[in-house]
Amino acid sequence: MILAMPTLEIPTTGIYLDDRGYRRYSAGPKRYKRVHRDLMEQHLGRPLRRDEHVHHRDENKLNNQEHADGMWNLELLDESTHNAITARQYWYLKKNGLLEVRNGL
Numbered sequence: 001m002i003l004a005m006p007t008l009e010i011p012t013t014g015i016y017l018d019d020r021g022y023r024r025y026s027a028g029p030k031r032y033k034r035v036h037r038d039l040m041e042q043h044l045g046r047p048l049r050r051d052e053h054v055h056h057r058d059e060n061k062l063n064n065q066e067h068a069d070g071m072w073n074l075e076l077l078d079e080s081t082h083n084a085i086t087a088r089q090y091w092y093l094k095k096n097g098l099l100e101v102r103n104g105l
Contacts, residue, residue, distance in 0.1 A: 006043045006072060010064055011035065021061045036064050036074055044076070053082035 015035060016026045023035040030038055040054045041047055048054070055077050057067050067073040077085070 008039055008042055010039065017062075023062065023064070036061075039064055040074055040076060048076075051079050053077050053079055055082055055085060 011025070014026050014028065015023050018024050018034075025031050025033050025035065025038070036054050036056065037048060053076070055075050056063060057071075057073050057075055060073070063073045065073060
């Protein structure tokens with residue numbers, strides 16, 4: 001589900017990058033929560049279910065704002081759809097030599 005860019009306050013302080021490259025809160029009641037999941041919950045007005053995944057459409061884990069098409073870069077997907085999209089993106093990047101090499105792998 002691609003959404004229009006909401007008017008949410010995106011935090012800039014009290015944030016750190018986790019070991020997988022996602023922004024997380026470093027203090028307060030949301031400590032350790034991933035920012036992109038929190039933003040989606042704020043937008044929906046409810047907590048996310050365990051089977052709901054928040055996908056970064058441009059594959060940039062740091063972009064919780066606007067996508068190039070003017071819509072929100074975050075979209076809500078079910079687990080199987082998210083896994084299929086992620087697998088296709090990985091295959092495309094690997095096939096075209098665009099996959100970033102990490103940790104010597």
